[in-house]
Amino acid sequence: MAGLDWTYGVSTLHQWEEGQGRGPFFSSLYKPESADYEPSLPVSEKSNPLTRDIDRASAYSIVKMLQVCDSQMFQEEAGTTYQRLLSDRVVKTLMEVAKRVEVIIKDPQESCVVMSGCGTSGRLAFLISSGFNKALSQLNQSKVYSYIIAGGDRALLSSQEAPEDDPRLGVLSLKKVCEGKKRVLFIGISCGLSAPFVAGQLDFCLQHPEVYTPVLVGFNPAHQARDEPIQDCTFTFHSVVQRMQELAKSQKAFLINPAVGPEAISGSSRMKGGSATKILLEVAFSAAHAATFSNTPITHNGVLQHMKAYERTLDVTYSQTDGITTLVEAAGQSLRCSRHVYYLGWGSLALLGLIDASECSPTFGADYEDVRGFISGGYRELNNNDGPLTSLGPKFSIAHEDFLHLILPSLTDKDTVLLIYTHSDDATEVGNMARRVREKTPNLHAVYHQADGDTAASLQQDDIQKLCLSTLKITWPQEALVSGTLQHMRELSTKLVLNAVSTGAHVLKGKIYQNHMIDLQVTNTKLYRRATRLLQKLSACPEEKCEEALLKAVYRVDMLTVEMTSSDITTHTCFARNSTKVVPLALVILLTGWSLMEAESHLKQQPIVREAVAQWMW
Secondary structure (H helix, E strand, O other), X not given: OOOOOOOOOHHHHHHHHHOOOOOOOOHHHOOOOOOOOOOOOOHHHOOOHHHOOHHHOOHHHHHHHHHHHHHHHHOOOOOOOOOOOOOHHHHHHHHHHHHHHHHHHHOOOXXXXXXXXXXXXXXXXXXXXXXXXXXXXXXXXXXXXEEEEOOOHHHHOOOOOXXXXXXXXXXXXXXXXXXXXXXXXXXXXXXXXOOHHHHHHHHHHHHOOOOEXXXXXXXXXXXXXXOOOOOOOOOOHHHHHHHHHHHHOOOOOEEEOOOOOOOOOEOOOOOHHHHHHHHHHHHHHHHHHHHHHOOOOOOHHHHHHHHHHHHHHHHHHHOOHHXXXXXXXXXXXXXXXOOOEEEEEOHHHHHHHHHHHHOHHHHHOOOOOOEEEEEOOHHHHHOOOOOOOHHHOHHHOOEHHHHHHHHHHHOOOOOEEEEEEEOOOOHHHHHHHHHHHHOOOOOEEEEEEEEOOOHHHHHHHHHHHHHOOEEEEEEEOHHHHHHOOHHHHHHXXXXXXXXXXXXXXHHHHOOEEOOEEXXXXXXXXXXXXXXXXXXXXXXOOOHHHHHHHHHHHHHOOOOOOHHHHHOOHHHHHHHHOOOOOHHHHHHHHHHHOOOHHHHHHHHHHOOOHHHHHHHHHO
């Protein structure tokens, strides 16, 4: 079990599944007699009992909660309730997928591996395809990996939630990428087994088995796949999964869907869902590459041991809890002062900074300026399909030069700047950037990865560290170098740290109610349904009344018209794109009976919803 705090035991980690909760984290929401905690919800949407009061926790406690939630990814199976990341069935499926990737690498003509997803899933598809294509190029081999993200490349850097609901757009994107290909391994990623965009692609693959072999990656049991009708389609995600299950018996389709436990922030699949996606796909692709270029057989034990290396990454990362806490406190203080957090990174670690920053807006209802990422080399290093996107607006300016020109002049000591780099990056370049920032603010920090025993690199870092208020130094053992997994481990470690920083900072700012994303954007069907469920849970009001309050907040009215109430969800979510604080407003209306204007006024005075409600009750 990866680095548990003494406060938690193995039984506690399983309680989300078995419904045996006790103690301060669980309150009255737990029903010990239940065979399954929150049984009406899929695993990916459940609230995690371990983080019930994360909105009132200190920075240190937030980090410890995130640690124990992340460790749930590697829980061993308890009975037969859910298969897990290290389950025998998952390992065997990864082996089969790896073998098919190996075939494509060895014979890349008219063949490809395509990964597709929405939001975090699509961004990770980009990150992983970029990394493995780079590895092939270094070996003078043909690139075989492609990515698709709902909303196109602009979704790599900003929230584009609406395209998730469009299965036809998914199919068109897939056809474009695969034009002229005769053999395609398609990997659809949907953490909740719910995205219509991916469902449409999987359905298309099932209709053309002569070309496509579909793989579905997600983190709910198959029976929990969304069974809601998809507009203008004859299938649901659930029916697609059923067809894939049947084909999986003859290995014509594959499902990789271990349960990794509820997210620390309910429904925020950018966290464990994203980490587990990265682990699963990198293990399969690495096995295929090793088989192709090192004649290393794809074995059960080899795949299992590779996955356990990622578990050790959690131990290495969270051994630096005090350092992570320092970063969370600094970032939280910046956001509470209405200032900003900036990630300045190099290489693939910078990509993780861009990804983490882009996810803050839809998750926390944040402004794009609150947390921003910048990468050395800009779009040249990003190397995305559509090239530079700077013409789309300031949020797409991502190079270090953009930071120096657009941000640095107005930087203050209330902003937090975080350098993200490794011992193999250009120390002179990192040092120059550190000095430029230090001239404007002392609030400069670093996340630095080094290899154990690399004394030469350590000496080069001394000057940089003297410029930083704090340095989170993560040291990797020599076996990581030997096994060739170092880069992937550093990436996962950086992802865990940045997820903790941005999540913890927004928790400290008051963007979370208990452990729920209270200020989420209601911009697609999934988020609309999630918002309605959340209002029911927090207000104990009937669904009809909760949806009515939600629509009042969306349309900013006290009386709904017939046109509003008779419109479909797509109409509501389109209108909601221009609305802010929709769910907080709806909740305050439900709990207080206030008018919309009264609720808005009260939230303006006290933007932390839990405190606003508490003040009214007293």
